[in-house]
Amino acid sequence: MRIAGIAFLLAACQAAPAPQSSTASTLGAEPVNYGYTVAATYPHDRRAFTQGLFFLDGHLFESTGHVGQSTIRRVNVEDGRVVQSVPIPPGMFGEGIVNWGDQIISITWQDGIGFRWDRESLRQTGTWRYPGEGWGLTQNGTDIIMSDGTAELRFLDPETLRERRRLTVMANGQPVTQLNELEWVNGEIFANVWMTPRIARIDPQSGNVTGWIDLSGLVRDNGDNQDAVLNGIAYDQQRDRLFVTGKYWPRLYEIDLVQPGQPAR
Template sequence: MRTYKLFALALATITVTSCSETGYKFKLSTTKKTTLGKKAAIKFEQLEGNKADSVHIYVDNKRVNKNETSLALDTDKLGLGMHTVSALAFFPGKTKKEKASIEVLADKAPKVYGYKLINTFPHDKEAYTQGLEYKNGFLYETTGRRGESSLRKVDIKTGEVLQKIDLDKKYFGEGMTILNDKIYWLTWQARKGFIYDLETFKQIGSFDYDNSHEGWGLTHSDSKLIKTDGTNKVWFLNPENQKEIKNVQVYTDKYPVDKLNEIELINGKVYANKWQQNSILIINPETGAVEGVADLNGLKDLVTKDQKLEEQDDVLNGIAYDAKNNRLFVTGKHWGKLFEIELIEK
């Protein structure tokens, strides 16, 4: 149990006041919004009625006090995002509960990036791209839509599909990644993923999602699978049993960023597409802070010079990285082009 020093409420606060037919009245005040690195205040006050025997204060369902009812919390330990606060007051034979929240924003605005176009390659415009990864000189790609989802091995230079299997028609395929010569492939709303042998594309396993309800994007570090679910959360999974072990909430210095889609881990940072936007977010996987934003709308313009995109969500979706040669590849849903680019800080 951590010990927290007493703290006067000096920041912007949110207050919840309760009164009941039994004559008890309470006020739970918290710092409504603050930034990472600052203190967040919690104060519980009983305004009317016999004094409670004890008060337990919880943040995200973890108790944070001993006997004190006024606290200052370290937001570096809380982490970014929205955190639930609750106070339980105990009386003989009964308890009373109050709820509030604390929202922690990133402490710095993200850097802004443009891009330099290095190369352009053909890409199958029938591919509703969901996942993209570079491995041993080839691109591996998953496509979506129920009844149309597939896993592919692709020649980068020609766009030719060299190897392909289709997903069972009842599933909507989503993102994928490759770790230890195994392909991990997510589905959208079935809360199920599949595991394949890299060389043969033979299915060798499956897994269920524990806490997140959907599967969107997938990448990996040396020790974990990293997953998005369409919210502002990035999940970390044990690659041995695919269990979700923790998550971080993704925030800028102003707001949460949701609809996180296809992702790739590049030089220790998570690069993420945001659904229905032609941009890449650069996210610190330890904190969830958005450290950079790259505007890639110009790439969609290059695609539409040669083809008509039929649907609203035919946008940037697909990030792959060749670490050995420092090459960054991007494409989009139904895009007839694959681009090699270099991000340039503005």
């Protein structure tokens, strides 16, 4: 990803102690606007209504939505091939996913039911419940972090999946609603904001949006219908690669972020 930001604190895909952040001073700070360059482009299943995305052990893991079409998948990055796929239980609308140990944890949109899956076999191993809606998931090594379409992020105990606390996300003194797919990247929470071309960079201590990543160019290249919105962030910590895609997009992008004042796409 190669960009100056909050110092590296924790790998997104491994369980480790929570970061000890000193970023409380970001509260109320003006967000910085970032551009991007495309480092690589890969095929992506344009039939996938992408809800959740993460990278681990050389593969992308992706969840897709819509009742009767919702799946959990293992995907080959280079050619976009779905190498393994299982449906979520019938009648439910799948949403975000996150890895925890040898599990994948998933949520549904309005059913208040989540699932545990064996990460190797993708076999369902358990269920859990939560109030309200489920949108996106990520983790920081200590907590599972969940969005629900509001400006609040829920921090859950990974073992019991009970709620520990909430964090309100703010930018310029105003709450940022419609937080959707999430990814933990170098000590920050990256969040798609539904129906916009922007990703918010969120300080996990203060809840302040420290930066906006504007991917309008990618949305224009792929948004051939109103449902084809930006949604899907994955980070490869070992190789410092940031991936983004969207619902029904035929492409997955590896992007590098660009500081203000530098050339960008």
